[in-house]
Amino acid sequence: MSNFFKKSDLSRSEAENIISDTLQKCDDGELYLENSKSESILLDDNKIKNSSYNSDLGFGFRAISDEVVAYSHSNEISKSSLKQSSENLKSTLKSVKGTYNHEIPKSNKKYYENINPIEQKSLNEKIKILNEVNNYLRSKDDNIKQVTANFLGEQKSVEIIRSGGETLTDVRPLIRFNVSVMLEKNGRKETGVYGVGGRQSYDSYLKDDNWKSVCDEALRIASVNLESKPAPAGEMKVVLGPGWPAILIHEAVGHGLEGDFNRKKTSAFHNLMGQKVASEGVTIVDDGTIDNRRGSLTIDDEGTPTEKTVLIENGILKNFMQDRLNARLMKTKSTGSGRRENYRHIVLPRMRNTMMLSGNQTQDEMIKAVDKGIFAVSFGGGQVDITSGKFVFNCTEAYEIVNGKIGSPIKGATLIGDGPSILKEVSMVGNDMMMDPGIGTCGKAGQGVPVGVAQPSILINKMTVGGTKL
């Protein structure tokens, strides 16, 4: 655990006094301290291209009065800096007359160990694996023209000090290992990307030559794409594979169910609580409590323990995801979804691991049910306009389906749909729910946070496929 006051002219008790003084008539607020260490080691073009290390330290001071949030952050943990922030918050809020809410739930559960993954594996060992990845892939296929592989590791220590001195802490490890290959054959180039990660040591994911399966998967995707033909354009049936394609759920409904957009009534879902928003059999949860997952958190960035929040149950909209601010204004409780990229940013309600639960059909049944459509296995990324509800995601591995059979691979295309209606078009839910491999980062209001997704195979009756073949 970091001692944030060790090298500072500011003592913990002085800090507590400034916090309590600043927040006394506010409705909520806290001092958030963060110390993060991260590394990136990159192999590219046959060489170790980059080995870098970052150490980041800072605080963010927040005061909330009714709907108004005042925030100030700095890298300097010092008496003068905290006082300047305090003055800044007071000058924004001027006359406050709230009552500070001291209540915050407690839990002893932890969803990952207190480790520093960077220190658990030496630089030389990491470089050795990256070189092995390069040699392994280049010896496997003569068409390989480029290999990129990298390790990203992080340990983030956070401390939240609330008015009155109540303190909550968490130490969060996170790693990611990525491989990208580019193939060239007959003048045509295609790439394949795969990665793994989560809140454990590098070795938990890479031991026993497990890195080879990451390489194989990246190469397999690139090889499939090398044979791909132009994607069709227009409305058709779409079968989504299990696991990572659940970013459809994340984009199509996840963002629209975040508390802030619903309090502000700017989400297409704001007036649909308790109503049917999905086909029967569709249940979606957002879960921060799965051991060692990329999107899991012991406590959120306001200190609330995370939970498993049921968003949609058997087709009916049940809950939004809430931070403390939006929960108070909507007269409900925080779901432990208050997150921020780091101390530079304000807290927003965010997703953790967003999952559609298994039904009882098989992927085979879905493929057989399609005359003309596509089977999408992997995606690059997605985006949503939460107001109109329209969302997109980009296929990185997809096939056409003709008369109930999987056909040729097709080029990466964008799929577009309408969030509030797409889940009503789900006509089959598979029995094969799978988590993603642990590589997702969600962006909102300029802040990126690690998230997870999961889903079984699903059949969607109608979506627009953005190919070039009419």
Next chain:
Amino acid sequence: MVKDQEFLEKKASYCLGLAKKLGATESSVIVNNSVSETVNFRNKKLDESNRSDDLGISITTYIGKKKSSISSSNLLDDNLNILIEKCVETTKNTPEDEFNSLPDKDLLAKEVKDLDLYDDTHIENDQKIDYLKKLESAASNDKKIVNTESSFTQNKSNFILANSEGFCAGYKTSSFTASSVTVAKDEKSMERDYEYSSKCFLKDLDDAGELGKQAADQTIRKLSPKKIGSEKIAIIFDKRIAKGILSTFASAISSSAISRGTSFLKDKVNQKIFSDKINVLDKPDILKGLGSRNFDSEGVKTDTLKLVDQGILKHYLIDTYNGKKLNLKSNGRCGGTSNLYFENGNISFKDLLNSKSKSLYITETIGHGSNIVTGDYSVGATGFLVENGEFKYPINEITIAGNFKDMFKNITLANDLEFKYSTNSPTMMIEGMVVAGK
């Protein structure tokens, strides 16, 4: 207030000195400080204030052809000692790369011109609030507008870039940014749009009322959109979308993509990649320019480049490392382009709209659908159907797709270029793209 040159220089030279003492043969350092103050309004009321004071340092050390780097926001000497020691240690353990080096000394910027990038004016939060009140009152005039969110940010930054070859320079910059996001609603739909203005000097910022009105108008006209059928049709890109196509072009000619062989524009220098009339410039010395600079992030002098001359690709964007790999000299583009733009075409906006009996005017795209390896492009889009020069009705839930290799050759530009961002394009028409809808 933002830290002065003297403070940043002192930190930089401390780091260079220590790196040398610990065994680095060469090193470079960037120290920066940025202070910004933002006020956000929502539905005509104060919603959020945000003050940020960001310090940062990043150091790269070399031992011969070995290289490593560290960065930190903690500038206390104690911490810098630990980090630089770690950096030099890591450098020793990192394999050699023959192309690693500081830039050639004769390419470094010799003088720092005053490009008029810093406005000393400080705008108090109360003045920001006055601006936002005026903006939001204009934005919410129409009953169809059900939500407004607006923001005003003042940013002041300062930096020093120094290296062990004796380069040491930096300067202050400022920006003042106002934006407005509005939501409109009718019986059938809810839509969102925005308007934005960012300038180096406060006095150049758009009028609050104009900005709010524009955001609202652009949102209301999107209400009750329709979905159209799939077809091949001419696409007209609004300036704010057209600039994104130019940015994709810039990533595809970055020397890193070229040297790695991962760009569809590899080996295309001196070849025709756009139609005849297209010229692309990157001009770093525009006074008050949002992308203006004296040198790149390695200290290399940046001159104006005509990247595309009458359709022919003339230059890649070259940094030191990839330049050495490609056997080319750096042209001062480490960190990307400066003020990048398409020169005006010779047809007015109105004539461009009129040039086809039917076309699509795109105001927003979503998704990350640009692939610079293959040149494939496929994104979700929102816009308007245009018939005989008139906006007929709004359109959404469609995608547009093509390949940049073909798209670039089918570009027609209007003559309405303005310098609103650091990358800018006039209104752009591309023929032969495929729309997927119903």
